[in-house]
Amino acid sequence: MSGTGKRKEKNGTENGVGKGTGQNRCVNQKRCGSCRYLSLTYEQQLAKKEEYVRKSLEKGLVKRIMPVIGMEDPYHYRNKVTAVFARDRKGNPVSGVYEGGTHNVLPVEECLIEDALADKIIGTIRGMLKSFKIWIYDEDTRRGLLRYVLVRRGFTTGQVMVVLVTASPVFPSKKNFVQALLREHPEITTVVQNINPRTDSLILGDRQQVLYGKGYIEDVLCGCTFRISPSSFYQINPVQTEKLYGKAIELAALTGKEKVIDAYCGIGTIGLIAASRPGGRKAGSVLSIELNPNAVRDAITNAKRNGIENVRFFRADAGDFMVKMAAQGERADVLFMDPPRSGSTEAFMRSAAKLGPERIVYISCNPETLGRDLKVFRRLGYQAGEVWPVDMFPWTESCEAVCLLSH
Numbered sequence: 001m002s003g004t005g006k007r008k009e010k011n012g013t014e015n016g017v018g019k020g021t022g023q024n025r026c027v028n029q030k031r032c033g034s035c036r037y038l039s040l041t042y043e044q045q046l047a048k049k050e051e052y053v054r055k056s057l058e059k060g061l062v063k064r065i066m067p068v069i070g071m072e073d074p075y076h077y078r079n080k081v082t083a084v085f086a087r088d089r090k091g092n093p094v095s096g097v098y099e100g101g102t103h104n105v106l107p108v109e110e111c112l113i114e115d116a117l118a119d120k121i122i123g124t125i126r127g128m129l130k131s132f133k134i135w136i137y138d139e140d141t142r143r144g145l146l147r148y149v150l151v152r153r154g155f156t157t158g159q160v161m162v163v164l165v166t167a168s169p170v171f172p173s174k175k176n177f178v179q180a181l182l183r184e185h186p187e188i189t190t191v192v193q194n195i196n197p198r199t200d201s202l203i204l205g206d207r208q209q210v211l212y213g214k215g216y217i218e219d220v221l222c223g224c225t226f227r228i229s230p231s232s233f234y235q236i237n238p239v240q241t242e243k244l245y246g247k248a249i250e251l252a253a254l255t256g257k258e259k260v261i262d263a264y265c266g267i268g269t270i271g272l273i274a275a276s277r278p279g280g281r282k283a284g285s286v287l288s289i290e291l292n293p294n295a296v297r298d299a300i301t302n303a304k305r306n307g308i309e310n311v312r313f314f315r316a317d318a319g320d321f322m323v324k325m326a327a328q329g330e331r332a333d334v335l336f337m338d339p340p341r342s343g344s345t346e347a348f349m350r351s352a353a354k355l356g357p358e359r360i361v362y363i364s365c366n367p368e369t370l371g372r373d374l375k376v377f378r379r380l381g382y383q384a385g386e387v388w389p390v391d392m393f394p395w396t397e398s399c400e401a402v403c404l405l406s407h
């Protein structure tokens, strides 16, 4: 979750090109803690990120670190906004983010990096609670109903999903509530109630009920249409994601024959784009692996939706799956891997090497675990060539990178 507060000045130049002057103001900057680079110009941020990647990769580990691929207009890029709901001292509803390391809710009205419509919808919901007598959940007493609101917006399609996370399934006058919300925001294409009675920090529970529309949104990336369910992982910066995937697929240098693996595939994005590539050279066949069953369901639908027939999906732990494939003596030509922040595992990488891919394209959202994993691959005979950092999260310290390894 991330969020900053009110932006008083817009610093992008006329045509964007990310010329933030380094004088962005955000009332929540200190307490939110997400945008640590607000005082830097955009160029300075990119330089810092390149340095971060360089520091995380041991000297000689990679052939070359390329300049960071930046964003033209580095504002309001987050297509997914999550707001936690609470009451202030006077009992009035507030919504925003947890203050760094605490359970205090920091109210957020608007934010430099979040989708502006999503922030507006969250504000509307907050304003409706009183008249609909919807009680906000209280973490201490464990009473009340509404816990979080999550809004996701399809960048290309404009479709908007609102997820109301409640502590229990009983949601009085929900029909009227949804109708009133749609009157205020006809842009909303689907509303889902997610039920989360747990006490841990996970936002979404296992059960949900569609209150309006299809229960998912769609978005278009690199010419393919993707269905996104409430709990499926989907990159939060679609503009930069196209650049990231484009680079990953370029590095894979597909010719049309390759047997490709897409590990940690989420809703199938990279593998599906590699398998279809409207107008480009593509994979012969793709085998995609993902742990989250909802994401796999989305991925299978996505293949059908785009008429892609040379892809198969498996719901499994990527490490276990690779170990089994290696034990069966299977082979692969190209491996895409896009693990979570914690990186991959020794078992995965050892088995990956046994499948003998000529090229491995490693996409990482954490340069530190990338650095650790590239050392393992080096031991296994895979040398890292170019690393392309991509700025997926302007104003924050995070940096994504895509790296080509060859045998």
Ligand code: SAH
Residues within 6 Å of the ligand: 233, 234, 235, 263, 264, 265, 266, 267, 268, 269, 270, 289, 290, 291, 292, 295, 316, 317, 318, 319, 338, 339, 340
């Ligand atoms: N490549 C996708 C998703 C990347 S995020 C995209 O670009 O959209 C990482 C994905 O790895 C998530 O979907 C997560 O559910 C999945 N994941 C996490 N641990 C896993 C594991 N052990 N085995 C398989 N998939 C895993």
